[in-house]
Amino acid sequence: MKTTIMIDALNRLIGKENVLYTLEDRLCYAYDGSKQKHIPDVVLRPRSTQHVSNILQYANEQEIPVYPRGAGSGLTGGSVPAQGGIVMDFTHMNRILEIIPEDLTATVEPGVITQTLQNEAAKYKLFYPPDPASAAFSTIGGNVAECSGGITGLKYGVTRDYILSLEVVLADGSIIHTGRKTLKSVTGYDLTRLFVGSEGTLGIFTQITVKLIPLPEKIETLLVFFATPQDAVQSATQIISNNILPRALEFIDKSSIDCIKGYKQEIQIPEEVNAILLIDIDGKDANVKTEVSLIEKIVVENHALKAIPAKDVKERDTLWEVRRAISPALYTIAPFKINEDICVPRSRILEILSRIANINKRYPSLKVANFGHIGDGNIHINILHEEGDQQRILAENMIEEILRNTVELGGTISGEHGIGNVKSRYLSFEVPPQELQIMKDIKHLLDPKGILNPGKIFL
Ligand SMILES: Cc1cc2nc3c(=O)[nH]c(=O)nc-3n(C[C@H](O)[C@H](O)[C@H](O)COP(=O)(O)OP(=O)(O)OC[C@H]3O[C@@H](n4cnc5c(N)ncnc54)[C@H](O)[C@@H]3O)c2cc1C
Incomplete structure (x- = not known):
């Protein structure tokens, strides 16, 4: 379809002030923290659930890819428009809709910055614990889609442990509500957990109800x-x-x-x-x-x-x-870095660190820097390399060895950054064919035309 026809239709659906299509604007949405570059055809800034629904209904009919985006701080290409189409920017749906201290809950729009929610909750002496190192700029919507972890994971758990209910717009534009705003609910399958960590591939969150706890003294x-x-x-x-x-x-x-x-x-x-x-x-x-x-x-x-x-x-x-x-400081070692976020059972941390050091001996031109959430067994392995295809290939080979070793030790290839399109080629190292097929079947059921974040998670 001609871009001009699409833009006219989108202007009518959500108002032209919410539709960006100049090259300068679109370039700003071509990246995330993974440093890829894919320029979208158009950027939309929905202001309401109804806007999101209108956009998806239209995109589904026309089979246009849609890429939800929070702050674009993801490290695995989650919000990058790998196949062009629409980027849906949630930074203008950023209201805290309610904080109910007696229920220990808050309901927010997806574009709320994580630290803003933490700060607002603290005014009621309440605490929203998930705390990615990007909390000052990443959004709750992005955190839910990635099931972000962070520095408080050991004691308080990760994003999924705090999500009570979601308003989700499905690929065809229909609006569903998962879970309840209660601290307990076991009515039917746990659809909320299915959507948490789904990386924008199953549905788009427009409201999120989180659990709060008392602020530590x-x-x-x-x-x-x-x-x-x-x-x-x-x-x-x-x-x-x-x-x-x-x-x-x-x-x-x-x-x-x-x-x-x-x-x-x-x-x-x-x-x-x-x-x-x-x-x-x-x-x-x-x-x-x-x-x-x-x-x-x-x-x-x-x-x-x-x-x-x-x-x-x-x-x-x-x-x-x-x-x-x-x-960011690691760039002083070498101009390029690949950041992995493996997680192993805590008892295997020394073993994986020593295996990584041994693997590194076979790649002497590459440098490795490790840091992270050791209490969770979640270590950020950074492979630092110089410019050039040869160096990049060496780094990728080294990563493949590290990931295979991680899985061998009972670990996972991503503790918190997700798969996106950066790690999809490694998914089968960890997920056996039958489980992989179940995941693909769920994706097909909820998004039969494959318009939601295509090119992510699966090859
Ligand atoms: C310096 C730095 C430190 C970081 N530290 C951590 C850390 O400690 N722990 C950690 O877990 N991560 C960390 N990250 C990674 C990143 O910040 C997280 O993945 C974060 O959750 C991404 O949020 P975002 O708003 O930037 O989302 P984006 O990057 O814009 O998007 C991430 C994913 O969410 C989807 N998405 C966004 N909004 C919606 C929505 N409304 N509905 C459905 N899907 C949506 C996108 O399609 C994409 O797949 C760090 C990143 C940086 C740059």
Whole structure:
């Protein structure tokens, strides 16, 4: 169909002020965090569920691909318009519709920034725990579609653990409601869980009801330096086996440390430090004190070089700012990076780290930096490489070996970033043919013409 005819029709459906079609505008929506480039034919900015329904009804009739998009911070190409067509930008559906403290729930539109919801809930002394490192800019809609995790996963779980109900527009434009706004509901199949993590391929969320919990009274942060990664991993294991569930338990390896040295003058990291744990403990004041003392004892027993508690909120924020800066800072090692987010059972962390180091010996021109949510077994493996096809191929071969080893150890190829179109070729490493077919059948049932985010998850 001619683009002009499509644009005229879309102008009529949602108003021309919500339709962007100049090349400059479309270019802004050609990317996400995976750094691919696919220019859409048109960008739409729906303002209501009815707009979304109108668009999908039309796109389904005309068989035009539709790519829902939040902030475009996804790392696996989820919102990239791989086959052209429509990008549906949700940043203008960004209202918090209600927070009901007595029900411990909030209902929001998908374009609400995660941190905005966290901040609004905190005004009622309530807490929305899922906390991806991108919380300051990613949207709840994107978080639900990716089932995002983040730094609080160990103690509080991931996005799916907080989604009670969804308003979803299906591929044909019909509107359904899954789940209930109650904390419990076992009426029929759990469609909410089916949609959470579906990466925009099964339906488009227009309202999301989340569960909130009481805001913890106190948070303490500890930065712990180690001479070896083994000591850091051993400390993490012992903290958990002592029945302490930290709010955050993050691991940073030597290569990642080297990138953030000097980023903040206040944080000096001595040369002999080869691994760091960044630990948050939260809860009632008295409990936090007891747990921090126990953790200090455990890390000393595991040869920590130094444990530095954050003195105040400002110092705590600085430490976390440094942690959040690692990902972009890795570009100081090499101009290109591939970021994997494998997750293994916690007991296999040392094994996978040692296998990765061994694999790396066979790829001496590539550098590896590891950091992440060690408490969940979810490590971000970054393969850093120079420009050129040969380097890229080497990096991809190395990743394939790492992913096969991860699955062999009982792990998963994606703990939180999703599959998108970046990892679809690896899906069969983990998902056997029969399960894969069930997934494809569900996709076909809900989106028979394949207009929703085509080219994602499946090859
Ligand atoms: C610096 C940085 C740090 C990060 N840290 C983490 C982390 O700690 N943990 C983590 O899990 N991820 C992390 N991410 C990845 C990313 O931020 C998350 O995947 C996030 O959930 C994406 O949200 P978004 O709003 O940017 O969505 P987008 O990237 O725009 O889209 C992501 C997916 O959601 C779909 N989608 C968007 N809106 C809707 C909707 N309304 N209905 C249906 N589908 C929709 C899209 O089609 C796409 O498939 C990080 C990314 C960056 C750049």
